[in-house]
Amino acid sequence: GAVVSQHPSRxxxxxxxxxxxxxxxxxFQATTMFWYRQFPKQSLxxxxxxxxxxxxxxxxxxxxxxxxxxxASLTLSxxxxxxxxxxxxxxxxxxxxxxEHSPLHFGNGTRLTVT
Amino acid sequence: GDSVTQMEGPVTLxxxxxxxxxxxxxxxxxxxxxxxxxxxxxxxxxLLKATKADDKGSNKGFEATYRKETTSFHLEKGSVQVSDSAxxxxxxxxxxxxxxxxxxxxxxxxxxxxHP
Numbered sequence: 001g002a003v004v005s006q007h008p009s010r011x012x013x014x015x016x017x018x019x020x021x022x023x024x025x026x027x028f029q030a031t032t033m034f035w036y037r038q039f040p041k042q043s044l045x046x047x048x049x050x051x052x053x054x055x056x057x058x059x060x061x062x063x064x065x066x067x068x069x070x071x072a073s074l075t076l077s078x079x080x081x082x083x084x085x086x087x088x089x090x091x092x093x094x095x096x097x098x099x100e101h102s103p104l105h106f107g108n109g110t111r112l113t114v115t
Numbered sequence: 116g117d118s119v120t121q122m123e124g125p126v127t128l129x130x131x132x133x134x135x136x137x138x139x140x141x142x143x144x145x146x147x148x149x150x151x152x153x154x155x156x157x158x159x160x161x162l163l164k165a166t167k168a169d170d171k172g173s174n175k176g177f178e179a180t181y182r183k184e185t186t187s188f189h190l191e192k193g194s195v196q197v198s199d200s201a202x203x204x205x206x207x208x209x210x211x212x213x214x215x216x217x218x219x220x221x222x223x224x225x226x227x228x229x230h231p
Contacts, residue, residue: 004158034218043119043221044204093158104219106151106158 003027004096006107013084013114021079021110023094029074030096034104035067038091047092050077084114117142121205121222128195128229136190136225138179138205146207148172148181148188149219153202162190162203195229202226 003026013019023033031052036044048069049057056069066088068080077096081088093109122137140146150162150172163172168183177192188205205222 006158036221041223043223044219045221046218049218095159103161104159106160108156108158 004094004105004107006094006110008110009108010111011113013112015085015114016083018080018082019084019112021081021092021094021112023077023079023096023107025075025096025105028096028098030077030098031074033071033077033094033096035069035077035079036093036095038093038109044093047079052077081112084112086114088112089114117146117207117209117220119205119207119220119222121203121225123223123225125226125228128227130197130229130231131194132229134190134192134195134199134227136203136205136227138188138190138222140186140188140205140207140220142186142207142209144209146209148179149206149208150177150179150188150190151204151206151221153204153224155201159204195227197229197231200227200229 005024005026007022011019033050035047037047038044046059047062050069050071052071052074058064066082071077091109091111095104095106097104119140147166149164151159152162153159163174165172165181168181171180179188179190202224204224206219208219
């Protein structure tokens with residue numbers, strides 16, 4: 001079945017550095033991918049919708065200059081956390097679907113720890 | 116705005132016990148409702164869904180009925196197995212039967228542990 005691969009699964013970085021997280025659809029093309037963030041013991045919150053070939057759509061309260069999203073191909077979206085700070089430590093998870101109305105497929109998530 | 120509230124976990128059951136995980140929602144429109152499951156070390160998977168009132172979603176022995184009058188979508192299974200141990204997320208999408216299920220609002224998740 002359709003699979004979404006997310007890399008890395010865990011990353012530890014120092015405060016002030018940038019971290020890139022990749023989300024790939026392995027056996028289907030996804031014009032749209034979604035990035036979620038989950039704090040401990042809290043819901044997954046949609047951060048942004050990544051659109052292939054165009055600008056991402058960010059949810060209210062999400063800093064677009066801090067969380068850079070690039071969706072350069074039909075199978076790859078990247079989320080870059082720029083100038084990371086400890087409060088950015090969280091679990092980031094991406095999802096994609098082959099077309100509207102089809103089920104979402106989720107990546108395994110990335111645990112980001114900023115020291 | 117939209118929100119989803121799940122019963123707090125963790126939930127610990129013995130094998131073959133009956134499972135209920137409560138989920139209620141608030142939404143401005145007429146949402147579609149979902150249950151997702153996350154097994155250890157894996158991504159979220161769609162377990163079941165319902166797109167209109169009184170619809171019953173079912174899969175792998177799990178069931179949930181869309182109750183508009185009580186704004187609920189409780190997950191049930193008659194006899195759980197050890198392999199059902201996972202985190203369960205209730206979610207809604209405002210665009211009922213509509214354009215995209217990508218913008219999901221999730222509950223906080225409920226950890227289920229089933230012992231032999």
